[in-house]
Amino acid sequence: xxxxxxxxxxxxxxxxxxxxxxxxxxxxxxxxxxxxxxxxxxxxxxxxxxxxxxxxxxxxxxxxxxxxxxxxxxxxxxxxxxxxxxxxxxxxxxxxxxxxxxxxxxxxxxxxxxxxxxxxxxxxxxxxxxxxxxxxxxxxxxxxxxxxxxxxxxxxxxxxxxxxxxxxxxxxxxxxxxxxxxxxxxxxxxxxxxxxxxxxxxxxxxxxxxxxxxxxxxxxxxxxxxxxxxxxxxxxxxxxxxxxxxxxxxxxxxxxxxxxxxxxxxxxxxxxxxxxxxxxxxxxxxxxxxxxxxxxxxxxxxxxxxx
Amino acid sequence: xxxxxxxxxxxxxxxxxxxxxxxxxxxxxxxxxxxxxxxxxxxxxxxxxxxxxxxxxxxxxxxxxxxxxxxxxxxxxxxxxxxxxxxxxxxxxxxxxxxxxxxxxxxxxxxxxxxxxxxxxxxxxxxxxxxxxxxxxxxxxxxxxxxxxxxxxxxxxxxxxxxxxxxxxxxxxxxxxxxxxxxxxxxxxxxxxxxxxxxxxxxxxxxxxxxxxxxxxxxxxxxxxxxxxxxxxxxxxxxxxxxxxxxxxxxxxxxxxxxxxxxxxxxxxxxxxxxxxxxxxxxxxxxxxxxxxxxxxxxxxxxxxxxxxxxxxxxxxxxx
Numbered sequence: 001x002x003x004x005x006x007x008x009x010x011x012x013x014x015x016x017x018x019x020x021x022x023x024x025x026x027x028x029x030x031x032x033x034x035x036x037x038x039x040x041x042x043x044x045x046x047x048x049x050x051x052x053x054x055x056x057x058x059x060x061x062x063x064x065x066x067x068x069x070x071x072x073x074x075x076x077x078x079x080x081x082x083x084x085x086x087x088x089x090x091x092x093x094x095x096x097x098x099x100x101x102x103x104x105x106x107x108x109x110x111x112x113x114x115x116x117x118x119x120x121x122x123x124x125x126x127x128x129x130x131x132x133x134x135x136x137x138x139x140x141x142x143x144x145x146x147x148x149x150x151x152x153x154x155x156x157x158x159x160x161x162x163x164x165x166x167x168x169x170x171x172x173x174x175x176x177x178x179x180x181x182x183x184x185x186x187x188x189x190x191x192x193x194x195x196x197x198x199x200x201x202x203x204x205x206x207x208x209x210x211x212x213x214x215x216x217x218x219x220x221x222x223x224x225x226x227x228x229x230x231x232x233x234x235x236x237x238x239x240x241x242x243x244x245x246x247x248x249x250x251x252x253x254x255x256x257x258x259x260x261x262x263x264x265x266x267x268x269x270x271x272x273x274x275x276x277x278x279x280x281x282x283x284x285x286x287x288x289x290x291x292x293x294x295x296x297x298x299x300x301x302x303x304x305x306x307x
Numbered sequence: 308x309x310x311x312x313x314x315x316x317x318x319x320x321x322x323x324x325x326x327x328x329x330x331x332x333x334x335x336x337x338x339x340x341x342x343x344x345x346x347x348x349x350x351x352x353x354x355x356x357x358x359x360x361x362x363x364x365x366x367x368x369x370x371x372x373x374x375x376x377x378x379x380x381x382x383x384x385x386x387x388x389x390x391x392x393x394x395x396x397x398x399x400x401x402x403x404x405x406x407x408x409x410x411x412x413x414x415x416x417x418x419x420x421x422x423x424x425x426x427x428x429x430x431x432x433x434x435x436x437x438x439x440x441x442x443x444x445x446x447x448x449x450x451x452x453x454x455x456x457x458x459x460x461x462x463x464x465x466x467x468x469x470x471x472x473x474x475x476x477x478x479x480x481x482x483x484x485x486x487x488x489x490x491x492x493x494x495x496x497x498x499x500x501x502x503x504x505x506x507x508x509x510x511x512x513x514x515x516x517x518x519x520x521x522x523x524x525x526x527x528x529x530x531x532x533x534x535x536x537x538x539x540x541x542x543x544x545x546x547x548x549x550x551x552x553x554x555x556x557x558x559x560x561x562x563x564x565x566x567x568x569x570x571x572x573x574x575x576x577x578x579x580x581x582x583x584x585x586x587x588x589x590x591x592x593x594x595x596x597x598x599x600x601x602x603x604x605x606x607x608x609x610x611x612x613x614x615x616x617x618x619x620x621x622x623x624x625x626x627x
Binding site: 130148237263269281 | 326329332438444450453457461564603606610
């Protein structure tokens with residue numbers, strides 16, 4: 001009789017997937033983001049006008065939403081809907097690239113610091129604590145000007161107002177938070193029995209990092225990646241809001257530049273210039289945050305399900 | 308403990324040195340002086356360099372600046388050549404007022420919501436508080452500020468015929484002297500913007516911290532001794548749940564200051580944030596350095612408070 005009993009077995013990956021799918025807000029967020037990415041990727045089809053094209057002959061500025069400009073027009077008569085698509089494209093590029101760079105650096109530094117400990121660990125963690133305790137905007141602005149003023153860095157990181165510069169700037173900051181997370185994870189794993197066992201049978205350090213530490217840290221790293229994307233996108237729009245953001249080529253735009261435009265539109269009551277860019281920004285941030293949250297629940301089996 | 312305190316002085320010096328270098332490279336104080344005073348004589352420029360410690364040698368320059376700073380011999384601002392301290396003092400007072408209002412509102416609402424959610428984990432209250440907190444975290448302060456401005460500066464008066472909350476400054480233009488009512492009215496919207504973030508963050512901290520505590524062994528012990536549920540919750544639950552929250556609170560000053568900078572700027576509120584962005588835009592070194600010293604000091608002090616309060620609240624932890 002006993003061979004009739006089939007235990008419900010599932011691979012860890014399947015279990016993580018199931019937990020992710022049960023997080024309804026995250027699944028919805030994946031759909032929302034997918035639609036956004038499709039809109040951006042197919043911008044030749046979805047955008048109705050060029051970046052700098054006005055919707056009609058003047059008078060065309062500050063038109064409220066209407067048939068030939070679904071979301072209204074800006075100060076010089078450009079279609080807000082099309083510009084939002086171009087802006088989201090730049091913002092997503094900034095978010096993704098700076099997140100990938102900072103997560104890579106953060107993983108390396110965090111893993112080494114956690115694994116080796118000692119003086120290196122002390123110094124790195126002191127520095128990151130200090131940087132993370134400081135007001136983000138202040139550090140960002142001061143570092144931005146400093147890096148921009150160093151002449152010999154310019155060929156590497158680009159002009160002060162280029163998208164590349166912004167990516168480098170966020171990568172320089174982003175790695176610290178990631179390093180702290182990875183370090184914590186490595187410290188916790190280091191003491192576990194299976195690592196000890198691996199060491200006992202003579203595995204090299206590099207082998208342990210590759211085969212045991214990194215695969216077991218995938219969850220926290222993925223979570224850090226999603227949160228890095230959000231903070232880079234929001235960081236870009238914060239900088240742009242105060243006029244320190246990227247000037248992505250002639251007339252090109254980013255989400256931050258569009259939100260920044262809203263500042264001038266508020267007191268005159270051109271609500272569409274404020275509402276739509278803000279809505280898109282919050283939607284993106286919320287969607288990625290939900291996904292990160294669900295990933296954390298999904299990849300950490302010890303966490304009790306609480307939402 | 309004493310060692311911690313002793314360490315904070317060299318840390319302060321080191322960080323201000325880094326800030327000094329960063330500002331000198333980033334804002335180029337000598338150039339900004341020449342830009343704002345295009346007809347300054349070489350002697351005048353040399354004098355400016357001397358009082359600000361802008362020696363080509365960074366280390367020597369820093370110490371010159373430090374000596375002047377500590378002896379309260381502060382140079383005047385580049386723009387308008389005004390005394391720095393009166394401006395800084397006003398900005399600091401305004402920001403402390405706005406910041407403490409926002410922290411009081413934010414922390415108390417946040418903690419209440421967190422407890423409210425944690426008492427029914429998985430229930431409807433929990434899910435709604437959690438979702439709301441998530442939305443709150445995902446909204447950058449300038450977005451909520453813009454939306455509030457749009458509603459109150461433009462549409463409220465259009466719909467209801469009178470303005471409810473003013474959207475800029477501390478007083479209406481032309482107001483002389485102190486007026487508590489007007490001041491409070493002007494502070495409502497900026498306080499709400501900063502508080503939204505704080506509420507969202509603290510509701511989440513409090514909720515997860517209290518859930519941790521509630522599922523712990525000593526709570527079961529307390530219940531099994533027959534203590535009333537209320538007493539268990541207040542005496543054992545909340546007290547222990549607050550320990551990590553207090554620590555995080557003290558470490559969070561940086562992000563609150565960040566939120567204040569953004570908010571003050573949008574609402575034209577004359578505080579530290581507006582002061583910083585204006586001075587930074589002009590590259591006004593004499594204005595920027597004292598500002599930086601205040602921020603660095605407060606970050607370090609609150610870090611220290613976090614450590615001390617943690618040890619004080621939780622006797623198991625000893626500072627080495």
